Amino acid sequence: MGKQTETEIAEGLRQGNRDAWLTLYDLYAEKVWRNVARLMGGDPASVADIVQETFLAAARSAGNFNPRRGSLWVWLWTIAKRQVALHYRKGRQRSALVQAQTWWTSRNGQKDDWLQGVEKPPPEVLESRELAELVRYTLAELPAEYQVLLMAKYIDGAAVEQIADQVKGSRVAVRSKLARARKAFREVFTRLTHRASGMQEVAL
Amino acid sequence: MRIRKNKHAEENVTSLLSTMDRQAVAPDQEFLKRLRERSAREFTAGAPDGSTNTPKSIHIATLGRIIMRSPLTKLAAAAVVVIACWIGLSLWRTTGSGIALADVLAQIEKVKSARSQVSYKITGGNPNKPDNVEMRHTSLTSREYGCKYSIELLDPNGEWIQVSERYFSPQKKTEIFIYPTEKICMCQELEDAQVEKIQQEENTARDPFGFLKEVLNNKYESLGRSTIDGVEVAGFRITDPNWFINIGKNQQVDYKIWADVKTLLPVRYDILASAEVDKMGDRVTHHFVIHNFQWDVPVAAADFEPPISDGYTVRVSKLPPGNEETAIQGLKLLVELLGKYPENIIGSDPRNTLDLTVLQLVEKSETPAALRLKEELKGLTEGKITIKRVDFLMPIRGLERFGRRLQWDKKDPAYYGKTVTPKDADKVLLRWKVSDKEYRVIFGDLHAETVSPEKLAELEKALPK
Numbered sequence: 309m310g311k312q313t314e315t316e317i318a319e320g321l322r323q324g325n326r327d328a329w330l331t332l333y334d335l336y337a338e339k340v341w342r343n344v345a346r347l348m349g350g351d352p353a354s355v356a357d358i359v360q361e362t363f364l365a366a367a368r369s370a371g372n373f374n375p376r377r378g379s380l381w382v383w384l385w386t387i388a389k390r391q392v393a394l395h396y397r398k399g400r401q402r403s404a405l406v407q408a409q410t411w412w413t414s415r416n417g418q419k420d421d422w423l424q425g426v427e428k429p430p431p432e433v434l435e436s437r438e439l440a441e442l443v444r445y446t447l448a449e450l451p452a453e454y455q456v457l458l459m460a461k462y463i464d465g466a467a468v469e470q471i472a473d474q475v476k477g478s479r480v481a482v483r484s485k486l487a488r489a490r491k492a493f494r495e496v497f498t499r500l501t502h503r504a505s506g507m508q509e510v511a512l
Numbered sequence: 513m514r515i516r517k518n519k520h521a522e523e524n525v526t527s528l529l530s531t532m533d534r535q536a537v538a539p540d541q542e543f544l545k546r547l548r549e550r551s552a553r554e555f556t557a558g559a560p561d562g563s564t565n566t567p568k569s570i571h572i573a574t575l576g577r578i579i580m581r582s583p584l585t586k587l588a589a590a591a592v593v594v595i596a597c598w599i600g601l602s603l604w605r606t607t608g609s610g611i612a613l614a615d616v617l618a619q620i621e622k623v624k625s626a627r628s629q630v631s632y633k634i635t636g637g638n639p640n641k642p643d644n645v646e647m648r649h650t651s652l653t654s655r656e657y658g659c660k661y662s663i664e665l666l667d668p669n670g671e672w673i674q675v676s677e678r679y680f681s682p683q684k685k686t687e688i689f690i691y692p693t694e695k696i697c698m699c700q701e702l703e704d705a706q707v708e709k710i711q712q713e714e715n716t717a718r719d720p721f722g723f724l725k726e727v728l729n730n731k732y733e734s735l736g737r738s739t740i741d742g743v744e745v746a747g748f749r750i751t752d753p754n755w756f757i758n759i760g761k762n763q764q765v766d767y768k769i770w771a772d773v774k775t776l777l778p779v780r781y782d783i784l785a786s787a788e789v790d791k792m793g794d795r796v797t798h799h800f801v802i803h804n805f806q807w808d809v810p811v812a813a814a815d816f817e818p819p820i821s822d823g824y825t826v827r828v829s830k831l832p833p834g835n836e837e838t839a840i841q842g843l844k845l846l847v848e849l850l851g852k853y854p855e856n857i858i859g860s861d862p863r864n865t866l867d868l869t870v871l872q873l874v875e876k877s878e879t880p881a882a883l884r885l886k887e888e889l890k891g892l893t894e895g896k897i898t899i900k901r902v903d904f905l906m907p908i909r910g911l912e913r914f915g916r917r918l919q920w921d922k923k924d925p926a927y928y929g930k931t932v933t934p935k936d937a938d939k940v941l942l943r944w945k946v947s948d949k950e951y952r953v954i955f956g957d958l959h960a961e962t963v964s965p966e967k968l969a970e971l972e973k974a975l976p977k
């Protein structure tokens with residue numbers, strides 16, 4: 309989205325213009341859904357619940373959106389991330405994480421190569437539900453900005469230039485933040501898996 | 513091998529993150545269509561010509577988040593705490609003489625106990641996350657027993673919700689916080705210096721005597737006479753921006769005090785303060801009204817006993833022993849949280865403790881431990897944040913205590929956190945004298961050794977300037 313469009317939407321939101329809100333919604337509703345769904349896994353009711361809470365909360369505060377503070381997308385995703393975090397705290401079953409950690413521990417000895425970054429992870433590992441659960445918990449623990457960057461770059465396959473446009477930052481800043489986001493991801497993932505096995509560094 | 517590792521690093525991130533996509537449910541278009549309309553209605557309802565921007569209902573936990581969301585509102589909450597004892601603690605102090613306001617001072621000096629109410633509203637601030645907090649508290653203070661107060665928050669439905677109670681007893685040397693909703697009781701055992709400092713702080717900077725004395729010097733104007741709730745009062749105004757807890761840049765303060773012309777005791781304080789809270793020039797406004805004074809109310813010791821019933825979680829926090837072991841634990845935790853050693857290990861005063869300073873530094877830190885802590889604190893209610901802080905940061909308090917003890921015992925301590933890093937295994941981080949022939953040294957990598965004064969001199973000579 310061009311800067312001009314974003315500025316126009318922001319101005320419209322400030323004035324209470326319904327069309328501005330609908331433009332924002334049309335631009336981001338599916339994107340919010342997809343990213344929430346990634347973090348939530350296969351639970352459509354929870355995803356719908358969080359998406360709804362996100363947009364209702366955004367609708368209530370949209371008039372105060374200040375474009376000088378960041379892009380619409382980062383603002384919107386910060387709200388969504390908060391809703392996801394609330395959901396995790398309220399209801400998400402820790403048993404799923406424990407199960408995933410147990411699975412991780414049980415694979416001890418078979419994952420060394422790819423964990424050391426020497427080989428690619430084997431397909432059966434990547435396809436496992438437990439690994440996805442560990443990754444979701446990891447991502448959910450990161451700040452909203454890191455989530456935006458990691459999902460845009462590594463799941464949506466967006467170029468750095470596109471991400472810079474989305475987050476209203478420079479390419480250099482995006483690259484630098486991506487590096488920090490990867491580091492944070494690795495460290496949280498390591499912590500979660502360490503809790504399970506008490507060993508194994510993860511080289512990502 | 514290293515190159516291959518790096519090559520796979522990004523690919524592995526991609527592979528791992530992609531696993532989330534396989535189970536992700538596709539957008540429910542019908543649902544999104546319905547939500548489109550509903551959210552648009554919500555948006556227009558909160559538009560400038562609509563009804564309100566305020567959520568229809570906020571749970572108590574959310575209120576806690578609102579209060580603790582920004583440093584500013586934390587400061588505001590702290591200000592409530594200060595103001596709460598502001599009236600009462602002033603009873604422990606005497607002051608000079610003068611004209612009309614001096615007569616008010618003289619009358620307050622005679623008072624042995626007081627009850628009052630503070631209404632407190634914060635508005636404005638960052639437009640994306642505007643502050644809109646309304647609080648009130650009642651306080652009871654006695655020269656003999658100490659002070660207590662309770663804080664309540666106004667929820668968007670117009671209901672007052674009790675958040676916490678505080679009991680401060682100089683005699684018992686305790687400061688107790690009660691969180692009724694969460695059934696949590698935090699009891700802090702204070703050291704003499706802390707008790708003294710709390711009293712001193714209230715008495716020098718923020719009590720009405722201090723204020724009135726300044727006013728008497730040259731910085732007030734008379735507002736003449738007026739009537740408040742049927743009582744004839746005399747008013748005085750001060751606009752010195754320094755007469756309020758610092759809330760930001762370009763602070764403006766309008767500060768009025770009204771006193772009963774017959775009893776010469778205060779009837780109402782009205783404090784309106786505003787300041788810039790960010791680089792964009794956004795301003796926040798704090799409005800305090802201190803009123804409903806009742807002077808010389810009957811009090812008993814039981815009035816100052818916290819009402820703790822069954823089912824409460826009681827935490828008594830006592831400072832950990834200040835020794836080498838706890839000091840090293842504290843230093844280790846600091847590095848995990850900040851990625852480096854702090855410049856000082858002793859807070860500027862007993863109330864501004866090192867753990868509180870560290871919490872502020874953690875806000876800007878991006879170490880995994882700091883990110884984790886920030887994430888864990890998000891959404892916690894005030895009571896749980898306090899417990900978390902006390903439990904988690906206890907080693908840091910142990911470190912600070914150790915540092916203070918070295919000072920008091922004149923053990924010739926020196927700390928070099930400004931220049932020494934956790935990688936500096938051969939550089940002195942902290943040292944103190946054990947005897948005339950020995951010094952104990954904690955090095956940058958946190959191992960400890962006993963060295964001779966000559967060796968220490970050699971080590972310190974090698975320190976970066």
